[in-house]
Amino acid sequence: MNRFRTVIYLGVLLCGGCVKTASIPPADLTLSSFGLGPDNLFTAHFSSTVDLERAFNDYENARQLTPTLICSLNRDPEFSSEHSITIKAEGRVTASSQAEPNYKFSSDLIFYYTNPNGAQRDLNDYDAIKPLLASQASIPCKVRITAYGYEAYYTNTLFIPARIMIEQIFR
Template sequence: MNSYRAFIYLSILLSAGCVKTASIPPADLTFSSVETGPKNLLIINFSSTVDLANAFNAYENANQLTPTLTCSLDGDMNFSPEHSISMRAEGLVATDSEIKSNFGFYSELVFYNTRADGTQHDLNDYEAIRPRLANQSSIPCKVRITAYGYKAYYTNTLFVPTKQITEQIYR
C-alpha cells in the first residue's frame, strides 16, 4: 500500500469518529389521529414542538434526510441506531399543510417483522398485527432524523392508542 492510500484510509477512519451531537431541542410529539390511507396503509397524524422537516437546517445549518417515524409493536423501547426493533411500523414523515397552529405531520406506516436470522418481511396483512395490539393500550413511537456528520436525532416518545389503530384495521 502506498503512502497516499494509507493517508486516505487514515483520514476516513478519523473522520468517521468525528460525529457531532445536534443541538436540536427535544421535540414533544402529540398524537392527533389514525386513518387508513392509499394501499391500505395506516396513517398516523401528529404534531411536534419542533419543525421536524427542517430541524437540522434550523439548528445546525446542515441538510438532513427525510425524518422517519418508527413504532414498536413488541414493547421494545430501544430506539437507538445500533438496535433493530423486531416487530415495528415505519414510515417517512411528511408535513401536514392543513395544521397551522403547531408543526403538523403524518406518516404512512409499513409494518415489519425481523426474524432471528436477520431476514425481514412486511406484515401489512394486519392479521399478524392484531394479537400484538390486543395486549397493549398504546404503542411507543419516535421520529428519527439523520444528517451527515451528526448522530441520529430522536424525538421524545409519542404513544399511539392501539384502540384507534384497531378501529382502522377492522374497517
C-alpha cells in the same frame, strides 16, 4: 516525509468516521388522528414542537434525510441506530402544515417483521398484528432523523392508543 503524510491521511480517515450529537431540542409529538390513508396504508397524523423536515438545517446548518416515524409493536422501548426493533410500523414523515408553534405531519405506515438473520419482510397481515396490539394500552413511536456526520436524532415518544389502531385496522 512519506511517513508523515501517511499519519495525516490516517488521521483524516479516522476523523471522517467521527459523529457529532446534534443540538436539536427534544421534540414533543402529539397524535391528531390515526386511520386508513392512501394506498390502503394506515396514516398517523401528528404535530411536533420542532420542524422535523428542517431540524438539522435549522439547528446544525446540515442537510438531513427524510424523517421516519417508527412504532414498536412488540413493546420494545429501545429506539436507537444500534438496535433493530423486531416488529414495527414505519413510514416517511411528510409535512401537512409548517405553522409554528406546532408543525403538522403525517406518516403512512408499513408494518415489518425482522427475522433473526436480519432480513426484513412486510407484515401487513393485520390478523397477526392484532394480538400484539390487544396486549398493550399504547404503542410507542418516535421520529428518527439522520444527517451525515451526526448521530441519529430521535424525538420524544408519541404514544398511539392501541385501541384506536385496532378499531381502524379492523373496520
